[in-house]
Amino acid sequence: MNVSTTTLLVQKSFAGNPPVELNALQRFLEPHATTIVHAWVVLWILTALFVLLKLHRDYRSRR
Amino acid sequence: MQEFGKRIAQGYERLFSIEEIRATPLLQWMFGAMLLFFFYSFSIWLFTGAGTQEAYRSGAVVCWPYFPDCGNYALFHDLYVDYSKGIFYMLLYAILLAIVWCMWKGRWAAAHALMVILFLWQALFSLVFAYTMTGPPYYYHLFLTAILLFVPFKEYFLRVAFVLLYFLSATIKFDSGWVLGTEFTTLKTGLPLFSDALTPIFTNIVIFSQVVLCWFLLSSRPKLQRGALLFFVFFHWYSGIFVGYLFPTIALVPLLILFGPMYRPLPAPFDKRALPGVFVLGLMIAFHAVGFLIPGDRRMTLEGSRYGFFMFDANYQCRMNVTIYSDLRPLPPSGLEAWDNPLGTRCYDFYCLVGVHGSSTKHELVRNERYESNFSQHSCDPYEWWARYRPQCAASSTRRISLQFDNSVNGSPYYRIVDVDNVCALDYRPFSRNEWIKEPPEAPVVGYPVKDVYRY
Numbered sequence: 001m002n003v004s005t006t007t008l009l010v011q012k013s014f015a016g017n018p019p020v021e022l023n024a025l026q027r028f029l030e031p032h033a034t035t036i037v038h039a040w041v042v043l044w045i046l047t048a049l050f051v052l053l054k055l056h057r058d059y060r061s062r063r
Numbered sequence: 064m065q066e067f068g069k070r071i072a073q074g075y076e077r078l079f080s081i082e083e084i085r086a087t088p089l090l091q092w093m094f095g096a097m098l099l100f101f102f103y104s105f106s107i108w109l110f111t112g113a114g115t116q117e118a119y120r121s122g123a124v125v126c127w128p129y130f131p132d133c134g135n136y137a138l139f140h141d142l143y144v145d146y147s148k149g150i151f152y153m154l155l156y157a158i159l160l161a162i163v164w165c166m167w168k169g170r171w172a173a174a175h176a177l178m179v180i181l182f183l184w185q186a187l188f189s190l191v192f193a194y195t196m197t198g199p200p201y202y203y204h205l206f207l208t209a210i211l212l213f214v215p216f217k218e219y220f221l222r223v224a225f226v227l228l229y230f231l232s233a234t235i236k237f238d239s240g241w242v243l244g245t246e247f248t249t250l251k252t253g254l255p256l257f258s259d260a261l262t263p264i265f266t267n268i269v270i271f272s273q274v275v276l277c278w279f280l281l282s283s284r285p286k287l288q289r290g291a292l293l294f295f296v297f298f299h300w301y302s303g304i305f306v307g308y309l310f311p312t313i314a315l316v317p318l319l320i321l322f323g324p325m326y327r328p329l330p331a332p333f334d335k336r337a338l339p340g341v342f343v344l345g346l347m348i349a350f351h352a353v354g355f356l357i358p359g360d361r362r363m364t365l366e367g368s369r370y371g372f373f374m375f376d377a378n379y380q381c382r383m384n385v386t387i388y389s390d391l392r393p394l395p396p397s398g399l400e401a402w403d404n405p406l407g408t409r410c411y412d413f414y415c416l417v418g419v420h421g422s423s424t425k426h427e428l429v430r431n432e433r434y435e436s437n438f439s440q441h442s443c444d445p446y447e448w449w450a451r452y453r454p455q456c457a458a459s460s461t462r463r464i465s466l467q468f469d470n471s472v473n474g475s476p477y478y479r480i481v482d483v484d485n486v487c488a489l490d491y492r493p494f495s496r497n498e499w500i501k502e503p504p505e506a507p508v509v510g511y512p513v514k515d516v517y518r519y
Contacts, residue, residue, distance in 0.1 A: 020248075020249050020474035020475075020511075020512075020514070022243070023248065023260050025260060025261070025262075025263050025264070026243045026244065026248065026262075029242065029243055030239075030243060033239040033242050033243055034239075036242045036267075037237050037239065037242055040236075040237050040242070040270055041237055043274055043275070044230075044237075047230075047278065051278060055331055058331055059331070059333050062330070062333055063333075
């Protein structure tokens with residue numbers, strides 16, 4: 001087994017370490033993670049559209 | 064002759080809208096803020112190997128993938144050869160002082176011309192010579208300085224560009240590491256000051272702030288505008304616990320100048336003269352988009368990961384196993400050394416060499432080197448390892464170099480994303496997928512990490 005030799009990286013070894021544990025909230029959110037990511041993407045696109053529309057409205061009102 | 068000089072000066076002032084700087088205290092403050100970050104950058108770069116011929120030859124520093132031979136054009140030598148780098152950076156220091164003097168005297172055209180020199184060096188260094196030593200704070204600075212120096216309607220475009228930087232940065236957070244907060248909870252020390260249990264709430268608030276709240280910084284409603292400002296002031300102060308002074312210097316200082324007490328809502332300039340500003344905003348979007356255009360999971364393959372505003376994209380751990388096969392003659396002095404670092408050995412680099420094992424057969428010398436990553440925020444980039452062995456590949460005594468590269472992202476299992484017999488025979492494409500870098504499930508799981516440790 002390879003063992004890290006630095007003090008700050010303890011045992012970054014290939015074997016023997018269990019998978020990372022999630023806390024309660026993370027366990028609750030995990031099944032919905034992809035949906036939440038998609039929701040953020042949709043909100044980002046909507047925000048971008050809203051900003052562009054507002055610019056367009058300002059442009060028209062100035063003309 | 065005097066008349067000619069006068070006309071040149073007037074043309075320069077018109078071309079770069081110097082009058083705007085002269086008439087607007089906010090832009091003068093921004094001039095100072097950009098100067099402060101030049102000082103900060105140069106004081107860091109002076110002490111790095113980037114830009115010296117020796118660093119590229121040894122593989123200690125690597126060039127950008129779109130210009131992998133930049134080392135041939137390195138201007139300086141390392142300190143053990145001559146003082147060229149120190150002399151150059153002290154010349155830049157003299158320019159910094161001259162700019163301060165020009166600002167004090169109100170000679171804004173001269174201050175501007177001198178800052179263009181600093182800008183050009185920073186662009187060249189960041190985008191050509193220093194692949195691993197550059198990153199979002201330097202990109203923020205480059206774009207904001209470009210607007211301050213070259214674009215009309217400076218105040219308006221500086222504000223919009225600053226908000227756009229948040230908005231683009233948000234896209235890097237659209238993944239489970241941020242939505243679940245595992246980027247931070249897989250650190251041994253978690254998020255500073257907050258409990259691990261609440262981490263997903265905070266990470267999602269940050270995403271919301273960079274998608275929606277950032278636009279309120281431009282609001283004409285004082286309460287909304289001030290509320291957004293307060294949030295981002297706290298955010299940058301807080302993130303300084305992670306990233307030190309570097310990021311707050313280029314984010315918090317301009318934030319306070321652009322959106323603090325001097326803030327006034329400005330109408331969008333629908334004018335032909337606004338086109339250069341729109342062009343710079345377009346460049347920012349294009350620069351950020353490159354990383355998304357390369358197929359695959361950029362966090363795992365790291366392809367295109369250094370383009371754009373990728374601050375805090377993930378928490379990385381990696382291990383590299385490199386074996387160099389070379390001719391027996393000439394036998395290098397380190398040829399047959401064999402050691403493992405004892406537990407407790409300190410290491411301050413991005414990657415730590417943890418063991419070397421040399422052996423020989425009848426025909427060749429075999430040297431195995433094992434490395435581990437040391438900085439959770441430093442992306443474990445296979446390109447960096449391909450590039451750092453290029454000089455050794457070019458040596459006539461080298462027969463081949465094999466590379467195994469195991470990557471863990473946000474506490475995921477270690478995936479063996481690279482397992483090649485001869486890295487010297489491979490090419491790296493800067494703007495598309497490289498087939499020799501695998502992704503799960505093609506990349507097998509080879510182990511599980513423990514919690515990562517955050518450090519500067």
